[in-house]
Amino acid sequence: MSMFSIFNVSGSAVSAQSQRLNVVASNLANADAVAGPDGQGYKARQVVFQTVPMGSDASSGVKVSSITESNEPLKRVHNPTHPSADADGYVNQSNVNPVEEMVNMISASRSYQNNIEVMNTAKTLLLKTLQMGQ
C-alpha cells in the first residue's frame, strides 16, 4: 500500500514542527536574558524548513535545513544599578520579540495538530483497507 508513506511524510513534518516549537521555547525562555560581560546577548533563532523527497513516489516530506540567528540589534535598557551595565548605565538584553514568538508558537502548534490528524485519518483508512472482503 502506497499510503504507508503518509506516516513518513507527516512524521517528518511533526518532527520539524516540534523542532520549531523547541526553538520558540528557547527564544521565549531567553527573552529577558542579559548579555554577559562580553556584550554578546542571546539572539532570537529561527528554523528554516526545506522539502525532502521521500521514496520513489511523488510524496515529499519536510526537514529543518538550518537554524538562523536574527540580526536585529540587541535591546538596550537603561538600568545603572544592574551589575552588567556598561559605562553609560545601559544593559544589553536579547533581541527576542515575545509577540512574534507567540505567533510562531501558535502556528507551529496548529501545523503539528494538522499533521497528527492526517496520520490518524491515514491509519483509519489503512485499518479499513485491512478489513476488505470480510
Place this chain on the structure above:
Amino acid sequence: MVRGTPDHAIYFTRCSMLPNLTNALDFQAKALVIRADRQRVIASNIANADTPGYAGRDINFKEAMTAALGGNSLSLTRSAPAGGTPEGATDSRHIPLQSSTGTLGRDKLDYTTQTQPAMDGNSVDMDRERANFVDNSVRYEATLRFINGSSRTILSAIQGQ
C-alpha cells in the same frame, strides 16, 4: 522447446465468466489506488504548509482514472514481447505483476494555484487542503465499501446459499 499457450491462459480466455465477475472489482481497485495516491499527495502538501517556496501538488482524479482504464483491464493478459519474456520474469509463461506502488510519477501531478498569495512563495492553502483531504478520505471509504459489496455479492453467488 516450443512455447505454446499455457493451460491457464486458455482457461481464462474460454471462460468469460470470471472476468465478468471481477470487472467491477478491477474498476474499483484502480479507483482505490488513485485515491490512495491522492491521499499521499495531499498529506505531502499539509506537511509542507510552512516550507518556503513549496508548490502544492494535486491529482486530477478524472484524468488519472481515464489513464488507468486505458491500460489493459485484465491483469492476467500476457504482455511479453514476441519470443521474449516479460520484464523481470525468467519464463515467458510468468504472469506479469501490476505495479502496486501507484501509477503516478512526480511528473504526472498538477500544481495547485495560490488562492491567497504568500510572500514566501508557498502555494498551499490549508483550508482547501484539509477539505480535499477529508473529501478524498470519504471517497476512499466509499470505494472500499463498493469493493466489499461486490466481493460479498461474488461470494454469495459462488456459495449459492
